[in-house]
Amino acid sequence: MADLQWDDVECFFDPDLMGSLPDLRVPGVSVEDWQAVLDLVAERGWQCQYSEGETVLPVPRAEIVLSRPADAECPNLRVWPTADVLVIFRFHADDEVDFDVDVRELQGQERLDVFCGFLREIGRRLDKPVLMEPEGARGHPVLGFDAEADRVVLLTGPLVR
Numbered sequence: 001m002a003d004l005q006w007d008d009v010e011c012f013f014d015p016d017l018m019g020s021l022p023d024l025r026v027p028g029v030s031v032e033d034w035q036a037v038l039d040l041v042a043e044r045g046w047q048c049q050y051s052e053g054e055t056v057l058p059v060p061r062a063e064i065v066l067s068r069p070a071d072a073e074c075p076n077l078r079v080w081p082t083a084d085v086l087v088i089f090r091f092h093a094d095d096e097v098d099f100d101v102d103v104r105e106l107q108g109q110e111r112l113d114v115f116c117g118f119l120r121e122i123g124r125r126l127d128k129p130v131l132m133e134p135e136g137a138r139g140h141p142v143l144g145f146d147a148e149a150d151r152v153v154l155l156t157g158p159l160v161r
Contacts, residue, residue, distance in 0.1 A: 003116040003152035004143065006109040012132070012142050013103040013112070019135025020104060022142075024087075026097040026122065026130050033126050034062035037089070037097055038077075040125045047080040066094040081118045085111065097122070116152040119145040131155070 012018055026033070038059060041048050050059040052075040065075055068091075077089040085106065089099040106115050123130045123145030131141040141155045 002109065002113050003120070004112060004154070006112050009112065009143065009154065013106050015103050017134070018103055018142075020102055021100040022103060022135050023133045023138065024099045024101060024119075024130065025133075026126055026128050027095075028128065029095060029097050029126065031063050031066055031094050033128070034066060034091075034094065034097060036125050037122060038062055040121060041077070041079055044081075044121070047083075049078045051076060051078075065091045081121075082114050085114050085118075087118065097126075119152050120150075123147055124150070 012022075038061070042059070048059065050057055053073045059077065068075070075091050077091075079087045079089065081087065085101070087099050087101050089097065092098050101115065106112060119130045119132075124147075127147055129147055130145040132143050133139070133141050143152060143154050143156075145151070146153045
């Protein structure tokens with residue numbers, strides 16, 4: 001059974017309400033947790049591309065990425081859990097896994113199931129919550145992976161225009 005039903009959460013995938021790139025994060029992580037995410041990407045065989053600016057490089061170890069100078073350009077890791085869904089991890093801080101997904105790629109039950117599966121994989125690997133917030137609305141999660149429930153759940157009521 002699906003974690004969430006499209007008809008119940010469609011509003012959270014509306015780019016006019018959420019922004020096209022809502023903020024996803026796993027708070028309270030360590031460099032080891034970041035490495036666990038990188039290992040998960042490799043283990044699952046998800047297509048990925050690591051880059052620093054315009055330069056594409058092999059995926060380094062987490063401690064190397066997170067120890068770059070403060071004024072260095074923020075690297076990113078593009079991950080495709082399926083061919084038509086892109087997730088972009090941004091290495092802003094060592095205590096929070098930060099990533100984006102374009103809600104325009106997540107329309108309908110099938111894509112929602114892919115997205116929920118991806119959040120479950122990350123949450124289970126880290127045994128931590130994975131939160132989705134409207135773009136720029138930090139601290140106001142609308143849905144996410146609940147580690148205790150072991151599923152993706154709604155964290156708020158439906159949005160209205």
